[in-house]
Amino acid sequence: MTRGAILSGLGTWLPPQVVTNDMLSSELDTTDEWIRTRTGIARRHIASPGMSTGHLATEAARRALKSAGTDRVDVVIVATSTPDRPCPATAPVVASSLGLTGTGAFDVAAVCTGFVYALATAAGLIAGQVADSALVIGADTFSTILDPRDRTTRVIFGDGAGAVVLRAGDQAEEGALRGFDLGSDGTGVDLITVPGGGSEQRLSGAEAAPGDRYFHMDGPQVFTRAVRYMTASVRKVLDAAALAPEDVAHLVPHQANVRILDTCARELGLPAERVVKNIDLVGNTVAASIPLALAAGAADGRLRAGDPVVLTGFGGGLTWGSALLTWPGGLTVIDG
Amino acid sequence: MNTIDQNLKALLDERFPQSTDRLFEGASFKDAGMDSMGVVEFIVALERQFGTPTLNGNELGAESTLQDARDLLTSVGVG
DSSP states (O other): OOEEEEEEEEEEEOOSOEEEHHHHHTTSSOOHHHHHHHHOOOEEEOOOTTOOHHHHHHHHHHHHHHHHTOSOOSEEEEEOSSOSSSSSOSHHHHHHHTTOTTSEEEEEOOGGGHHHHHHHHHHHHHHTTSOSEEEEEEEEOGGGTSOTTOHHHHTTBOOEEEEEEEEEEETTSTTBEEEEEEEEOGGGGGGEEOOSSSHHHHHTTOOOOGGGGSOEEOHHHHHHHHHHHHHHHHHHHHHHTTOOGGGOSEEEEOOSOHHHHHHHHHHHTOOGGGBOOOHHHHOBOGGGHHHHHHHHHHHTTOSOTTOEEEEEEEETTTEEEEEEEEOOTTOOOBOO | OOHHHHHHHHHHHHHOTTTHHHHHTTOBTTTTTOOHHHHHHHHHHHHHHHTOTTOOSOSOOTTOBHHHHHHHHHHTTOO
16 A cells, blocks of 8 residues: 545635626626636625635635544645735634644645645645645635726636545545646746735835735736646646546646636647636636635536546746546535 | 748637638738737747747737737747
8 A cells, every 4th residue: 555645525615795797897997798708707706804714714624524524634734825914824723713723734825826735735744644634725815915996807816715635545545646746937926926015025125016915917928827837737747647638537727717728728638528617606716716626526526436637726926736636436525 | 821821820720710811911810800818829829839838928919910920930939
């Protein structure tokens, strides 16, 4: 037996408030048709005042633990780039909210690739016998960092959380995480960024410009790099397992933009029906995106026990990463 | 038709067949029916067709023409 991490629970939570394209069109210079054709998004969920990323993370985690039939894990990892506070990390508060005070807990910041990075970290902790189980949560409230006047980002992002439970097991089991690829390119730091509020701006001695606390993204440059790095990363994780794109039953990509997803599928030679998409209903939910898409794929019966499934993400940093797993049997997803 | 144009035609016929003729007549991407996202998709396709994996994605816009694409390819050493 080769010790590895097995996917044993999956839960999600979306804040109840829904923002439709028509609602955005009433306050921004955009239309439902423009948003749908450029992004594939019809609606997104937005956190209400009084909520926080930790709140969303806790709700998703509670459901993932129930899905796994457990109330204990050895480590809690929250992937987020909108933490409850700049300091400390959000994960310890989430762990305590779950009744897991005393459990190792920390955040991983890799923006839209955060869930894949956190999953790889958790799988490594399990393989290295540091932990026998882990809770990996992707949660973000990007609505809190968007410029209310920026029609290009307001239409894309939504809030949400998704979580998985991993347990130690045999690499040959269904549900096993079989391989990872992680990458980064810091020369692209300005392409996806909140420029102000960090040590760089504080130590510069300059006052932050009003817009610096908002999220900025260079759409065209992000598009080409997302396609380039996600497709290369998928090929890399498959090569390591001696598999080809046609062997993949389902690709579950970060739901960045439907046009990016379609271009990735085309570049990989994957039929569109093998790419799991739920961006129409939730938008781009950053670190929550992949577990929310996994839940959508499981809910519609597409993901079947033993299927080779590849997760892939791309985000700020720049960062990218992929994970290969076999879909577990008997997994009951609990949605919020 | 030179090699660049042959490759451009092959690329457009495969990915944007409704725009090929208008673009070769000199129309802008927008006037040939492509939206701004379509122009970025075209740039991704250029990377694959011509093996130029270093394009940024913002070199062409909706108002650009096929001549701008030819100039871009020449500037990165194609042709």
